[in-house]
Amino acid sequence: MPKVGMEPIRKEALVRATIEEIGRAGSLDVTVAQIAKRAGMSSALAHHYFGGKDQIFLAAMRHVLSVYGAQVRAALAAADTPRQRVEAVIRSNFEPPNFRPEVISAWLSFYVLAQTRTPARRLLRVYQNRLHSTLLFDLRQLIGERSDAAATGIAAMIDGHYIRHALHDAPPNPLEATASVLDYLDLVLSRDATADGDGDGNGLCGRDRVPLKQ
Amino acid sequence: MPKVGMEPIRKEALVRATIEEIGRAGSLDVTVAQIAKRAGMSSALAHHYFGGKDQIFLAAMRHVLSVYGAQVRAALAAADTPRQRVEAVIRSNFEPPNFRPEVISAWLSFYVLAQTRTPARRLLRVYQNRLHSTLLFDLRQLIGERSDAAATGIAAMIDGHYIRHALHDAPPNPLEATASVLDYLDLVLSRDATADGDGDGNGLCGRDRVPLKQ
DNA sequence: TTTTATTGATTGACGAGTCAATCAAAAGGG
DNA sequence: CCCTTTTGATTGACTCGTCAATCAATAAAA
Numbered sequence: 001m002p003k004v005g006m007e008p009i010r011k012e013a014l015v016r017a018t019i020e021e022i023g024r025a026g027s028l029d030v031t032v033a034q035i036a037k038r039a040g041m042s043s044a045l046a047h048h049y050f051g052g053k054d055q056i057f058l059a060a061m062r063h064v065l066s067v068y069g070a071q072v073r074a075a076l077a078a079a080d081t082p083r084q085r086v087e088a089v090i091r092s093n094f095e096p097p098n099f100r101p102e103v104i105s106a107w108l109s110f111y112v113l114a115q116t117r118t119p120a121r122r123l124l125r126v127y128q129n130r131l132h133s134t135l136l137f138d139l140r141q142l143i144g145e146r147s148d149a150a151a152t153g154i155a156a157m158i159d160g161h162y163i164r165h166a167l168h169d170a171p172p173n174p175l176e177a178t179a180s181v182l183d184y185l186d187l188v189l190s191r192d193a194t195a196d197g198d199g200d201g202n203g204l205c206g207r208d209r210v211p212l213k214q
Numbered sequence: 215m216p217k218v219g220m221e222p223i224r225k226e227a228l229v230r231a232t233i234e235e236i237g238r239a240g241s242l243d244v245t246v247a248q249i250a251k252r253a254g255m256s257s258a259l260a261h262h263y264f265g266g267k268d269q270i271f272l273a274a275m276r277h278v279l280s281v282y283g284a285q286v287r288a289a290l291a292a293a294d295t296p297r298q299r300v301e302a303v304i305r306s307n308f309e310p311p312n313f314r315p316e317v318i319s320a321w322l323s324f325y326v327l328a329q330t331r332t333p334a335r336r337l338l339r340v341y342q343n344r345l346h347s348t349l350l351f352d353l354r355q356l357i358g359e360r361s362d363a364a365a366t367g368i369a370a371m372i373d374g375h376y377i378r379h380a381l382h383d384a385p386p387n388p389l390e391a392t393a394s395v396l397d398y399l400d401l402v403l404s405r406d407a408t409a410d411g412d413g414d415g416n417g418l419c420g421r422d423r424v425p426l427k428q
Numbered sequence: 429t430t431t432t433a434t435t436g437a438t439t440g441a442c443g444a445g446t447c448a449a450t451c452a453a454a455a456g457g458g
Numbered sequence: 459c460c461c462t463t464t465t466g467a468t469t470g471a472c473t474c475g476t477c478a479a480t481c482a483a484t485a486a487a488a
Contacts (some may be wrong), residue, residue: 004453006467026329027242031443042469047445064318113320114328114381115240124381152378153371153394160374164366167328167338180367187401218487221435245477261479413440 012017013039018060024204025101028109033055058119061110065127068098072134082138083189086154089134090181093158094174099165101172105171108166131155145193157181224263227253227271232274235418237316242323258395272333276323279341282312286348296352297403300368304395307372312350313379315386324381345369357406364402371395 017039021030032053036046048058075088075095092098115120132151139147161177231253235244237330246267250260266271289302289309306312328335346365375391 004466010467032445033443042468043444044446044469045467048468053444099381100237108326108329111377111380112241115322116243121381126319128381130392137344143283145412149394149397156368156374156378156391156394157371157398158374159377160370160372162371163325163377164370166325167335167342176366179372180370183363183397184367184401187398187405191404193403218432224433246479247477255480258435258437258480261432262434267478 007049010039010041010045013041013047014056015048015063017061018056019064019106021100022060022099022109023105026105028057030114036088052079054117054119057113058117058123060106061113061120061123064098064106064110065123068092069127069130071098072094072131078136082141085138086135086142086185089131089138090154090158090185091178093181094161094178096174099172099174099177104162104166104172107162128155142189146188146192153188154181154185157184221263224253224255224259226372227255228264228270229274229277232270233278234316234318236274236323237314239320240319242327243269268331268333270339271327272331274320275327275334275337276321278312278317278324279337282306283341283344285309285312286345290348296355299352300349300356300399301396303345304368304372304399305392307395308375308392313386313388313391313398318376318380318386321376328361342369356403360402360406367402368395368399397409 017035018030021035021038022028027206030045031043033043036043039046046056050059069106072089072092075092076085079088096105103130110120114124132155135151135154136147137194139150143150158181161180165172165177228249231249232244235249235252236242245257246260247257249270250257253260260270264273286303286306289306290299291300295300311317324334324338328338346369349365349368352359357364372395375394378395379386379391
């Protein structure tokens with residue numbers, strides 16, 4: 001069995017196992033042994049590849065964030081107008097890969113992790129800032145000065161729906177969350193819409209939206 | 215020193231110390247010894263009065279929630295109209311006693327605790343439901359059927375601003391958070407305002423939008 | 429004397445990280 | 459193509475520290 005090139009496979013397995021295990025436990029109270037067992041190896045090997053528990057967690061966090069980032073990027077690529085882009089970003093947050101129970105649980109845990117570990121905090125900040133910038137860029141073209149507050153509000157609401165779902169034992173319901181944030185966006189945009197200057201040029205002040213996927 | 219009637223004093227000191235210690239650590243990774251030391255007693259005494267770590271945490275959580283509850287109740291008592299009541303509830307969340315760094319940190323930790331301990335979860339649920347009911351009751355008198363979605367949105371946004379402030383190292387800024395949620399309330403209320411009682415008088419966009427969830 | 433307060437010391441469990449040893453594939457050298 | 463050497467993979471066993479919980483003992487009220 002001892003072949004060459006195991007490192008990436010093992011690391012990937014460990015990252016996946018870490019997220020699953022955090023999801024199962026609902027917290028960071030997860031032992032390296034548990035993670036390693038789920039990933040099908042000894043705890044010593046986990047240490048060998050990652051060096052320590054912290055780095056395992058960090059790698060798992062990086063993975064979650066990168067999956068999330070990819071999701072956002074893909075959704076943005078398919079959007080044409082600024083408004084569509086904002087909607088795409090909002091939707092991305094509640095799309096399946098990011099909105100499964102274990103991942104929601106992991107997000108919540110990462111927030112806690114970010115309170116104590118500087119690297120984790122830095123990582124989370126990068127993504128928060130990126131989200132804010134993206135929202136801001138597109139919102140600026142729709143509403144003027146209010147865009148910063150709007151971006152903050154949207155981001156807060158997204159986080160809020162996440163946390164709220166962390167406590168529901170029922171399977172997460174992306175539709176409600178998405179609809180809620182999109183509705184907020186709608187309100188924000190329609191307030192500042194001048195006669196027809198909502199930017200997307202449809203002149204309809206944000207009706208005729210594609211009603212919620214699925 | 216050994217006098218009678220120490221129990222309530224000791225318990226109170228422990229609860230306070232627990233919150234402070236959780237705030238300092240930024241997580242639930244806090245030992246009974248640390249808490250006891252901060253409260254000026256031995257860890258054995260902490261165990262003696264509370265029976266175990268879990269019950270100490272639960273008591274701390276109960277305390278935070280009860281302070282919060284009192285705040286809300288007081289604010290509600292001073293409000294006259296339904297709208298004022300909703301605003302009062304919103305404001306309460308960001309009022310000093312609830313919006314200090316340690317308490318914010320504690321809230322976040324309690325969310326995590328609620329994921330694993332059933333009593334903690336139950337406790338948090340009670341307060342979430344109470345908040346939702348309160349909001350719902352007053353919103354119903356302002357907007358009709360949309361009030362449930364609105365209450366959910368407001369609650370989510372409040373939580374979101376909390377979590378957001380948990381990561382800022384700067385002292386929390388209640389004004390921005392309050393303004394953000396109140397602005398959202400504003401938007402929600404003006405949408406459903408009848409013919410032109412909405413005050414913003416734009417009378418244009420943002421009505422008759424796609425119905426929310428489902 | 430009984431009850432309450434209080435603690436130092438101890439126990440028992442658990443968990444992160446280390447290490448030496450094993451195993452097998454690859455690499456090299458004749 | 460065999461033999462040897464190197465190197466990566468892998469683990470069981472062990473160390474060391476920490477921490478929740480317990481207990482027996484002490485001291486001071488009541």
